[in-house]
Amino acid sequence: MTGPILQIEKLGISFGGFKAVDDVSFEVERNCITTVIGPNGAGKSTLFNLISGALRPGSGRVLLDGIDVTGLSPRRMRASGLARSFQITNLFAELSVRENLRIAAQMLESKTNALLPVRWSRLAIGRADAMLDRFGLTSKANDLVGSLSHGEQRRLEIAICLVAGPKLLLLDEPTQGMSHGDTEETKEIIRSLAKEATVLLIEHDVALIMDISHHVIVLQQGRKLAAGEPAAIRANPAVQSAYFGRA
Amino acid sequence: MRDQQSKFMRASHVLMLFFLVAALILSAIGAGLGDAFYIRLGTEALIFAGIGLSVDLLLGFTGVLSLGQALYFGIGAYASALVLLRVPSFWLALVVAGSASFVASIFGGLIANRVRGVYFTLISLGLAQVAAKIVYNTRELGASDGIIGVPVVQVDLGLLSVSSDDPLGFFLLVLAIVVALYTILSYVLETPFGRILIALKANERRVPFLGYSVWGARMAAYVLAGVVAGLLGALDPMLRGFVSPELMSFMTSGNAVVSVLLGGVGTLVGAIYGSVFLVLLKSVIGSWSEHHQIVVGSMFMMVVLVLPRGVIGVIHPWLRTLLSRLPPSLDRPGSPVREVES
Numbered sequence: 001m002t003g004p005i006l007q008i009e010k011l012g013i014s015f016g017g018f019k020a021v022d023d024v025s026f027e028v029e030r031n032c033i034t035t036v037i038g039p040n041g042a043g044k045s046t047l048f049n050l051i052s053g054a055l056r057p058g059s060g061r062v063l064l065d066g067i068d069v070t071g072l073s074p075r076r077m078r079a080s081g082l083a084r085s086f087q088i089t090n091l092f093a094e095l096s097v098r099e100n101l102r103i104a105a106q107m108l109e110s111k112t113n114a115l116l117p118v119r120w121s122r123l124a125i126g127r128a129d130a131m132l133d134r135f136g137l138t139s140k141a142n143d144l145v146g147s148l149s150h151g152e153q154r155r156l157e158i159a160i161c162l163v164a165g166p167k168l169l170l171l172d173e174p175t176q177g178m179s180h181g182d183t184e185e186t187k188e189i190i191r192s193l194a195k196e197a198t199v200l201l202i203e204h205d206v207a208l209i210m211d212i213s214h215h216v217i218v219l220q221q222g223r224k225l226a227a228g229e230p231a232a233i234r235a236n237p238a239v240q241s242a243y244f245g246r247a
Numbered sequence: 248m249r250d251q252q253s254k255f256m257r258a259s260h261v262l263m264l265f266f267l268v269a270a271l272i273l274s275a276i277g278a279g280l281g282d283a284f285y286i287r288l289g290t291e292a293l294i295f296a297g298i299g300l301s302v303d304l305l306l307g308f309t310g311v312l313s314l315g316q317a318l319y320f321g322i323g324a325y326a327s328a329l330v331l332l333r334v335p336s337f338w339l340a341l342v343v344a345g346s347a348s349f350v351a352s353i354f355g356g357l358i359a360n361r362v363r364g365v366y367f368t369l370i371s372l373g374l375a376q377v378a379a380k381i382v383y384n385t386r387e388l389g390a391s392d393g394i395i396g397v398p399v400v401q402v403d404l405g406l407l408s409v410s411s412d413d414p415l416g417f418f419l420l421v422l423a424i425v426v427a428l429y430t431i432l433s434y435v436l437e438t439p440f441g442r443i444l445i446a447l448k449a450n451e452r453r454v455p456f457l458g459y460s461v462w463g464a465r466m467a468a469y470v471l472a473g474v475v476a477g478l479l480g481a482l483d484p485m486l487r488g489f490v491s492p493e494l495m496s497f498m499t500s501g502n503a504v505v506s507v508l509l510g511g512v513g514t515l516v517g518a519i520y521g522s523v524f525l526v527l528l529k530s531v532i533g534s535w536s537e538h539h540q541i542v543v544g545s546m547f548m549m550v551v552l553v554l555p556r557g558v559i560g561v562i563h564p565w566l567r568t569l570l571s572r573l574p575p576s577l578d579r580p581g582s583p584v585r586e587v588e589s
Contacts (some may be wrong), residue, residue: 052456070479078458090456092449096251103446107437107458117437118249124439142251 001235003066005030005168005198011050011060012222020046022222023060024090028168028215033194035201035209037233038219039242044202045087047219051200052084053077057061065169081167085157087176093146095139097156099126100145105163131159135189151182158189168198177203187212210234218242252445256433258566259516262559263429266519270422278415286414290486292526293421295331297428297479298503299510299518301472304432306504307513308441309468310448312368315375318355319348319473321495322481323381326492328394337411341481348477349470356469359468372497379495393461393491397484411485419552425519432515435471442477444468448513500554505547511557520559 004027013022021043028034036044036145049055053074062070064080072080076122092100105124113121132138135155140148147158154174159168174190175183183205191212193199203209207214209230216233218225220242234238252420270289277286279363301316330340360372382388389395391520402420404408409416437440446454454461455544484490493499503518510521528546555559 025560054456074455075458075460078456084456090450090453092446092453094449099250099252099442102250103439103442104457106442109439114440117439118433118439118442119253119437121439144251160457160522173400 004028005063005065006051006200007061007063007066009049009063011057011059011062013046013048013055013058019222021050024219024222024224024228025060026217026224028198028200030198031194032214033199033201033212034188034215034217034221035203035208035213036217036219036223037203041221042219043222044219045172046222047235048084048202049201050171051077052082052170078166082170083161083164083166083168084170085172085174087172089150089153089157091145091160095096095145096142097145097148098125098128098132098141100156100160101131101163104128104160105131109163122197127163127165131163135159136185151178153180154178154191155186158186158193161192162197166197168200169193170200172202173204174201175208176205184232252442253437253568254571256436257570258563259514259559260433261566261570262516262562263519265425267426271419272371272416274418274422283414286418287486288416288526288530289523290414290421290477291524293418293519293528294479294482294486295499295503295506296425296519296522297482298476298499299408299506299522300428300432300479300501300515301476302503302507303512303515304444304472306443306467306507307515307517308436308448309465310365310451311465312504313359313371313469313472314368314497315355315371315373316472316476317475317495317497317499317501318371318375319352319425320480320483321375321379321490321492322351323348323380323477324483324490324494325388325394326477327481328397329482331397331400331484332394335398335400336577337485339399340485341478344388344477344481345474348473348480351477352470352473353466355473356466358499360465360469372500375500377494378423379492382495383492389490390507391492391548393489393493394439395489397488397490399457399488400485407494410577417486421486424478424482428478429515432471436515440464440467458485486520507557509547509550509557511559511561511563514557514559514563516555517559517563521557524558 006028008024008026012022013020017051024047036047038044050057053072054156056071061068065081066126068076072091102118102124105127106121108127109121109124132141137156140152142225148156158171159172175186178186187208190199213230216225216230217227218233225242228241274289287510298320302313305311305313326344327340330343341527355374359367359374362370383391399410399412402411409420411417442460447461447464450460454529483494506521506525507518509524511517528543529539532542
């Protein structure tokens with residue numbers, strides 16, 4: 001496949017006259033890390049909700065791999081290869097870490113296995129264990145998710161998106177509330193993701209954004225303010241006044 | 248390799264085994280003493296445990312509260328009574344009751360699963376009330392009198408035959424069916440489908456983002472629960488010789504929810520223990536006082552306040568700890584030894 005994996009065309013939605021996302025267009029290149037930045041309330045999470053199917057766009061189109069997927073349900077978006085994480089940790093707190101991953105991975109199993117015991121689903125368990133290893137959660141495999149630290153839960157949030165091998169990952173502030181050490185570790189994980197998938201990221205950590213992003217899209221009050229490579233974005237006077245200017 | 252959920256259910260299995268052994272011993276003693284009353288009371292408790300299993304599958308594992316599971320129990324009972332009046336076949340009655348509750352729960356599910364949370368609960372209640380009123384006003388179904396004179400049925404089990412008016416024989420048959428349904432439901436909860444149900448209870452909003460259909464899973468759980476209630480409902484007219492619209496009433500649905508809460512929600516086996524507690528409690532207190540509902544109601548409130556996880560809910564964690572201390576050779580090798588005690 002060639003061409004951009006995700007094309008966003010004039011996407012918009014308004015809530016009672018308030019244009020939360022307004023006429024936003026951009027493309028996401030394969031095996032790249034594209035980061036959406038912008039002040040609070042700029043419409044970043046709403047944009048993710050529109051792309052992942054959590055909200056139905058009021059206008060515009062979403063093309064995944066060249067196919068129009070505008071307004072599909074979250075389930076169909078996931079089936080099309082798009083996985084997303086959440087800004088506020090959204091896991092199965094009462095289940096074990098491994099079971100969280102295994103449930104997310106069981107979509108890879110053939111439908112005929114739906115009524116066979118889960119301990120026979122080698123593929124899903126294997127994928128789950130590979131994620132435990134990669135995300136440094138093996139020692140916590142049997143712990144309940146609710147008992148994990150915040151940083152571990154944030155890492156699991158990424159692992160759950162990745163476990164079934166999506167084409168495109170939407171990560172909504174993966175390092176939110178993380179310690180410095182955890183952020184560094186997560187940064188390397190995200191960087192490694194681009195080898196096997198494409199990453200669309202929402203982040204606030206400027207150093208992290210500049211370090212790992214291939215492209216940056218700046219949103220302000222629901223509209224696209226600028227887009228380009230990190231260095232160009234940093235040098236952009238409009239972006240500086242809108243975003244970096246505060247610092 | 249057993250995962251945490253399997254280990255959780257293992258405690259339920261031990262309690263189920265204990266229940267089975269206790270039921271066999273007590274019924275043998277009862278039969279030895281020539282008792283029929285308590286054996287038939289026990290049979291009734293087991294039959295109502297079926298609605299409890301149905302409620303617990305929905306409430307304890309899928310995370311939705313139905314206040315109308317008696318609807319499918321009643322449909323099974325009426326279907327069974329209508330069959331038995333014409334053809335004295337236990338198996339035909341069971342198949343027709345299962346099919347009728349299957350079809351009915353698809354219709355009910357299509358309506359109730361359009362909404363969630365408290366709205367689902369209200370619709371499930373409304374559906375059962377509407378159906379009960381329809382039956383109450385249908386002369387062909389005996390209207391308010393119900394259907395009386397359901398004949399005694401011979402249950403052909405191949406090698407031996409059991410009559411539904413043989414207290415011990417019928418008790419053992421019902422016990423076998425309840426154990427079988429418990430086994431089937433526990434198996435289903437061990438499958439990928441069952442785990443989606445458990446995921447729904449844990450965090451319904453995340454499930455579609457993992458690529459699974461919330462509606463489809465809830466619908467399947469609802470139909471499965473309806474069929475479980477319907478199959479046990481089929482046994483009720485065989486025990487009592489009649490059916491009445493009260494079988495579908497809120498009293499019946501409500502009692503099933505009470506017995507699940509009493510026993511311990513989310514354990515399956517709690518529904519069975521809870522149903523036995525409730526039926527015994529009602530009968531024993533009912534023999535002292537006409538106002539047994541007051542006593543049962545107060546005791547229920549006490550249990551919910553003092554033991555919010557139910558009676559089995561108290562024993563369950565303790566048993567899980569005990570089982571996890573068994574020699575690891577009993578578990579398949581390779582599983583990490585780390586344990587979680589919640």
